[in-house]
Amino acid sequence: MSTNVILLGPPGAGKGTQAKTLAERTSLSHVASGDLFRAALREGTELGMLAKSYMDRGELVPNEVVINMILERIQAPDCAAGVIFDGFPRTREQAVALANSMARHDNKIDAVLYLSVPNEVLLRRIAGRQTCKTCGATYNIYYFPSHRPGICDACGGKLYQRSDDSMETAQHRLDVYFAQTMPLIEYYQLQGILHEVDGQREITWVTEAMLKALGRYLTTSAHPKE
Numbered sequence: 001m002s003t004n005v006i007l008l009g010p011p012g013a014g015k016g017t018q019a020k021t022l023a024e025r026t027s028l029s030h031v032a033s034g035d036l037f038r039a040a041l042r043e044g045t046e047l048g049m050l051a052k053s054y055m056d057r058g059e060l061v062p063n064e065v066v067i068n069m070i071l072e073r074i075q076a077p078d079c080a081a082g083v084i085f086d087g088f089p090r091t092r093e094q095a096v097a098l099a100n101s102m103a104r105h106d107n108k109i110d111a112v113l114y115l116s117v118p119n120e121v122l123l124r125r126i127a128g129r130q131t132c133k134t135c136g137a138t139y140n141i142y143y144f145p146s147h148r149p150g151i152c153d154a155c156g157g158k159l160y161q162r163s164d165d166s167m168e169t170a171q172h173r174l175d176v177y178f179a180q181t182m183p184l185i186e187y188y189q190l191q192g193i194l195h196e197v198d199g200q201r202e203i204t205w206v207t208e209a210m211l212k213a214l215g216r217y218l219t220t221s222a223h224p225k226e
């Protein structure tokens, strides 16, 4: 039996940062739909090209496309101990498809960690975000700038802004989140598996709060690595 966790929250709430750390500290695999699309785009696949046309506008990629991609991804051997879903599901249809697929494999979603951040903070968090081309480290020009502008503190690599992180697209992504993804908070609350975590606290505080919330769901094989 595996442990499966969803990180839910608006763009800019810190899902990617937290999911990465949680995966390092447990034996769960980090599965991020946005990262999978960006990887497909880098590889120049048809899926990547299709996703790009939606991502650039801040729109959601059609349900069927995302669902197929994720359900295939979680069959991989590295997902056997469980998965931390980041950025998926984003609609009710995706949530239902995931639940049905899990049930077919005698599995289920154990917990949903909802990272809450006030709306007014989100825009700056998204539009200020910068990522290192070389090592993937993330910065924010408002909250956590690199020491030298545009240069990664960790490796000296060049920092870039995701093309869908411009102010205008960021606003649209937030609108899409409110309309299509926010209803999932209630959906999982009604199932009694939603845990809210204050996403405005320090990164390390948030990680510890999440690990604490997950404690009782982590099977022996998925306990935090020391």
Ligand code: AMP
Pocket: 011, 033, 034, 035, 037, 054, 055, 056, 058, 059, 060, 061, 062, 063, 066, 086, 087, 088, 089, 090, 091, 094, 164, 173
């Ligand atoms: P993210 O990296 O999670 O912010 O996702 C970046 C973009 O990828 C989103 O704005 C969507 O265009 C697309 N995307 C990622 N995950 C999903 C999903 N579950 N459903 C639909 N589109 C998605």
